[in-house]
Amino acid sequence: MEQLRTIYDPEIPVNIYELGLIYKIDVSPAGFADIEMTLTSPGCPVAGTLPPEVEHKARGVPGVSDAKVAVVWDPPWTMEMMSEEAKLDLGML
Numbered sequence: 001m002e003q004l005r006t007i008y009d010p011e012i013p014v015n016i017y018e019l020g021l022i023y024k025i026d027v028s029p030a031g032f033a034d035i036e037m038t039l040t041s042p043g044c045p046v047a048g049t050l051p052p053e054v055e056h057k058a059r060g061v062p063g064v065s066d067a068k069v070a071v072v073w074d075p076p077w078t079m080e081m082m083s084e085e086a087k088l089d090l091g092m093l
Contacts, residue, residue: 014089016050019082023072033058033067034068035070037070037072040077
């Protein structure tokens with residue numbers, strides 16, 4: 001999670017974890033990280049670059065041997081999925 005907090009959506013000055021874009025992180029005993037994430041919209045301009053960046057950052061975590069990211073659309077992302085911290089950063093609280 002800490003590595004993913006270093007990745008920011010280029011249009012929103014909040015990291016993708018606090019935005020609520022990461023739905024699941026499972027790491028097997030062998031070190032394989034299975035990550036499910038979404039994007040703010042299907043037409044998101046970073047749809048081609050953000051998932052590979054997440055895989056790259058996950059692979060850099062000690063003990064992770066490989067990582068795969070699946071982009072999912074269910075449930076659809078909404079602003080309610082953002083953490084309180086993200087909402088504070090964006091002046092929504």
